[in-house]
Every structure is written in structure tokens, then in C-alpha cells.
Amino acid sequence: MTLLAVRDLSLRIGPTPILSDVTFDIATGEVFGLVGESGSGKSMTALALMGLLPGTARTEGQAHFGDIDLLAQDDAAMTRLRGRDVGMIFQEPMTALNPMKTIGDQVAETLLIHRAASRADARRVAREKLERVGLPPDRFPLSLYPHELSGGQRQRVAIAMAIALRPRLLIADEPTTALDVTTQAQILDLLQGLVRDEGLALLLITHDLAVVAGMARHVAVMQHGRIVETGPVERIFRAPGKDYTRQLLAASDHRPARKPQMPTSNPQALLSVDNAVREYVLPRPSAFAAHPRLRAVDGVSLAIRPGESLGLVGESGCGKSTLTRAILGLDALQGGTIRLGGAPVIAGRSMSPTLRARVQAVFQDPYGSFNPRHRVDRLVAEPFHLIGLPPDAEDRIAAALEEVGLSAADRHKYIHEFSGGQRQRIAIARALIIRPDLIVLDEAVSALDVRVRAQVLDLLARLQESHGLAYLFISHDLSVVRAVTDRVLVMQSGRIVEAGETARVFASPEHPYTRRLIAAAPTIPDAWKEHAHAD
Structure with missing residues (x-):
């Protein structure tokens, strides 16, 4: 039985059109997927249904929730509906x-x-x-x-x-984007259980097509505020009728063209970590008890060769970020050593700026890692404080922006004037500007939709080949790690529990924890992809 029937939903905010003739149905007890790139209108559709639009917004069309047209209700009526009949989970x-x-x-x-x-x-x-x-x-x-x-x-x-x-309808807007694979699997299992046990309908909004493949019965594909294709998930994924849908499916399985770094090519390590230990003192459980200690990094050893891509995976809290801070010289170890090019990495002022310049980082949230009050030229030039501002700084800023696919004229803009993918390109330009040997990529593509993610991964592969860069790729997205790394380390509770060539680890994982991580990662069935490629 149809619970929600959306017909010709159109939305304008001021003079700007946002949604146009959006139409779909959701049945009681059904999981319905709404997919598309950032800016396609997915979240605005949800906000329109919830009555959470700004005052300048104007809607047309109908959204019948049972006998109630959600678009025709005033604020007081929607306040009575929200939470009681319609619930929403935010990203x-x-x-x-x-x-x-x-x-x-x-x-x-x-x-x-x-x-x-x-x-x-x-x-x-x-x-x-x-x-x-x-x-x-x-x-x-x-x-x-x-x-x-x-x-x-x-x-x-x-x-x-x-x-x-x-509530009878639950709207989940990107509910698992920032979660590691096992936690994501638990949340998705929980949502499926709620649909099954509570009899509610679920509108699942996501850019992760693999999640939709495993969860939803029907899917709608959005582009530029319109539904371009809708139908049963298996039919849409097996035989997409629109070029845009085919592009999304191809991007979700994209592997950049790159030359694998062979184990014997560069035997001398660029970065070496030997038996690293980092502990934290926790609050006392009582006034007379001793302070407990958490060993976040417990005897970790690793090596990265010049030009190599090394993946580091594990659940949240496993110690990846703590280890990364130590490698960047931002956090001191209590035991073990870290060496970059043979020189010791020591947190604090005693570490030379020249050594710090050899390693740079690209973070998950590019907007949060930039000062919004500064223009792009100043943001990209920030690493020059390590080596001094060269006389050709302006030319190098322009060249760095052009190298990542942006325009030299973009250096005069502010960071809020760019999309998420463009901001990440600016973050990569900032990391490149002083020509480091190693770039640490900490969840650098996890917040990007599939087509932008594919473009950024291609960019990273090109830059690695042209500059001989080494990458430490930290991610909870196992499909990305599989596509862009030569070797992978699996971290659990502060320890490396498995290490090896990426292809071998994914094909035949040895440790139970690794097998659990790989099993938890959502995937689109191979049979669907083969059929779609054949078409």
C-alpha cells in the first residue's frame, strides 16, 4: 500500500529553481533509495517533505502522506506531524x-x-x-x-x-557517510530491522550505490533537481536507461590507471616506523583509584618506499589518527621511533621545518581545514612558512592550481565559492606547493560523491606518477583502498593485525578481523555490473 505519493514537486528558493517535477511513491514497509551527486536535490527533497525549508522557499505539486498533503500544511500542522508520523535522521x-x-x-x-x-x-x-x-x-x-x-x-x-x-515514515539523509565499514553495516542492519519489525517505510538518501543495492527495493536517480530514472533497484542497476545512471555506476567501481609500485623497485624506505607506542591517561573512575591508561598505538611498525601507496584501514578508535599525528610530527611517542628519509621525526619545535616540509597532509573535510576569511592564494601558500616564501610564489601558486585542474584565476576567490570536490583539489594543491616526498591522505575522498571521488582519485594517480610521490592512504572505504594502494595494513586496537600486498589481502585475508571488515563493506553484485556493462 502506498504510504507517500510525491507528484510534480517543484521548489524555488527566491528566484532560483531547486527541484522540478519530482515524482515517486513509497509503500508501507519499503526501503526506497534516492541517489545522485551532491547538489542534485536529494536533501532538499527531504527538507521539503519535512517542511524545513527557508522562508523564501516556494513549493508546487503534492506530497500525499496517507490523506495529508505535506506541502499544503502550515508550520503548526507540520510540527504535529514531525517526530510523530514522520521522523528524520541527519547525516x-x-x-x-x-x-x-x-x-x-x-x-x-x-x-x-x-x-x-x-x-x-x-x-x-x-x-x-x-x-x-x-x-x-x-x-x-x-x-x-x-x-x-x-x-x-x-x-x-x-x-x-x-x-x-x-513514525510511519523515516527519512535517513546520508546516515552512514562518516562511519567505518563495520559500524556502517550495524547501522544499516538496524534500519532494516526497524523497517521489518516496526512496519515503517524508509526513504534512504545516499550517494553510495552499493548501500542502495543491498538495502532498497526501488530507487530514484536525481540530477539537477529532477528524477531522471526510477524503478526496481536490480533493473536500474543491471540495465540503466540513462547515461547519467551509467556514469554513476561506472564511477562507483572506478579504479584509476596507475603503475603499481613493485616491492623491489625502491628497497630504501622513505618513511619507517619502528615499534611506535602512544598512550593516553584517562580520567580516574573514582577519587582514590589510579588513572587508567589507554594504549592507542601499541608497537606499530611500518615502512613506505618512495613512490609507493600504502593503505591503512581499521574501525574508528583503532589508532589510525593517533599514528598519523605522530608521523606528521604533531604528537610525541612514548616508545619507538619514526624516521623520514633517515632523519628522526620528533614532535615539537625541535623538528626542523625542512624535515616537516617533506610530508604534507590532505584531510577529510577541506572546508574545515581552511580559514574561510582568506583567499585561495594565501591558503595554498601556507606551507611556504616552512621553507620561506620564494620570489616566484605567485607563479607557483598558479601552477599548483592548474596542476589540480583549477584555474590560476581561482587564487583570488574565497573557499566558500567552490564545490566540495574543488575544495579538495585546493587542499591537494596546498599539499603539493612545496613538493613533499610523502602526502598523508586522511579520509580524503570519503565525503565526496562517486563521480567527484573518481576524478580526485585519477588526479592523485597522475600526480603520483609525475612527481614520484608516496601516499599514506587512510580510509574506511575499502573499495578506494583496493583501487589506489600497493600494500595495505589493517589496524585493530592499536596494533597492525595484517599486512601485505593489497590484491592478496583482499583476495585471501588471513586475520578474522580483516575478513570481518571486508565482509561488512557494501557491494553491488557482480552479476548486475556485468549485465550493465554488456548493455
């Missing part, structure tokens, strides 16, 4: 949750706002819902705050809030 739970309120109060708030329970009953329901999403009260009391939880645990709290009143 970033840390911004969706209130940092000043406990998780119990935030889940109970939905019931109290709708006057569906007394305060005591609302707390009881909050406890039940948090347990339903995998946060049992003995380990996760209602008194915890969002900052005391991991990313996956915060997303579970957001889901508990969304289902507190058992």
Missing part, C-alpha cells in the same frame, strides 16, 4: 544532537513535545528505544552526553530520537 549526528542535553533527555523530548507521555513514561520509552538501537542502559546510561559517545553511537541516539513515537 552528522554531532550537529543534530544538542551538546548541552543528555541522550536520555533528547530521546524523551520527542514524546514530551507531542504530549504523548508523562516525564517518567518518556524516560522509560527513551530507555527502551536506546536499547532497541543497541545502546543498553547498563553500558549507556541516559545521563551520558553526545560527546561521550563515538560517531556510530551518536548516530544510534539520533535514530532512537527519530523512532521514539514509532
